[in-house]
Amino acid sequence: MLIATLIVACKPKEKKDSNKNQTSSExxxxxxxxxxxxxxxxxxxxxxxxxxxxxxxxxxxxxxxREVSQGTLKLKVVDTGKPSPCDNLDKNGKQHPETQYVAGRIVSKNKKEFIKGKWTARLKLGSNGEPSMFPAWWILGAQNNESPVQEEDENICWPLKGSGEIDIFEHHGDHQKDHFTAGAIKSLGECDKGDWWSLRKGFDVTLNEYHEYSVEWEGSDLVYRVDDKEIYRNVGEGDKYPEPMFAILNFAKITDSPMSGKEWVMEVDWVKHEYK
Structure with a gap:
């Protein structure tokens, strides 16, 4: 997943080693x-x-x-009703065609990046199960070479080591209401070649109610939880993600199916990272 035209001041990466304070279980x-x-x-x-x-x-x-109000972040897909030019570019520099749909996407890239530990977000959807709907909460290796490229070491293509992807929450509205998927992306050893499905699994949950969605490193495993209850585990995959990683929250529209209303909303109460 990822590209941008926004350039901001570079900040030092916050690298937290997963071995820190291993004597503590908290x-x-x-x-x-x-x-x-x-x-x-x-x-x-x-x-x-x-x-x-x-x-x-x-x-x-x-x-x-992208709106913050009453203590929550709202990321939306909005139907403007009129196609307009779009300056978003793909990996090869091709410009997005005109579209009547606009959306929000934020990243902690070059702001808050951490090695291993535990990432959690408390979020809900305003509606779900509509065709084309694709909200997501995920993390990506900090050396990813897709825009915004702001530091010299951001030169590794997805999903190679340094640019690996872990999806904590993805809702594919075309598939099913009150259902999401979670799992790591398996690198196939070449740029832009990843296995999306062999390390992923689907789960049922009431998406228009708040839940805490997390991934944590437990030894060599990646452990996925909802409301602190383990739902899935990528056994032995954790060691394949040794790099600092940053967080991404976005709401996407992935097919040409029309929206039933004027907007879709993902509401995020908080995001945190923890270490031991």
Whole structure:
């Protein structure tokens, strides 16, 4: 997944070693955003064309696509009703065609990046199960070479080591209501070649109610939880992600199916990272 035209000041990566304080069994929080405001020290917009998405990612919450209010972040897909030019580019520099749909996507790239540990977000959807709907909460290796490229070491293509992907929550609205998938992307050893499905599994949950979705490193395993209850585990896959990783929250529209209303919403109460 990933690209953008937004360039911001570079910040040093926050690298937390998973071996730190291994004698303690308690998780310690080293990053928490309660979304009392949009904090540019934690996040930046990402404008990118991937996965043949049919919307345009817009900056600064245009059209209400990225809004922080009443203590939560709202990321939306919005139907503007009129096709307009889109400046999002794909990996090869091709520009997205005109579209009437706009969307929000934020990343903690070069803001908050951590090695291993535990990532959690508390979120809900305003609606679910509609064709084309594709909200996601995931993490990506910090050396990923897709825009915004802001540091010299951001030169590794997805999904090679340094640019690996772990999906904590993805809802594929075309498939089923109140259903999401989670799992790692298996690298096939070449740029842009990944196995999306062999390490992934689907789960039922009431998506329009708040739940905590997390992934944590437990030894060599990746453990996925909902409301702190283990639902799935990628056995032996954790060691394949030794790099600092950053967080991504986005709401995408992935096919040409029309929206039934004017907007879709993913509401995020908080995001945090912990270590032991």
């Amino acid at each position: 998780w310690k929080v080293d990053f928490l955003d309660n979304f009392d405001k949009f904090n540019s020290n934690n996040w930046q917009d990402q404008r990118i064309w991937v996965n043949n998405e049919t919307h345009c990612y817009v900056p600064e919450g245009e059209f209400g696509t």
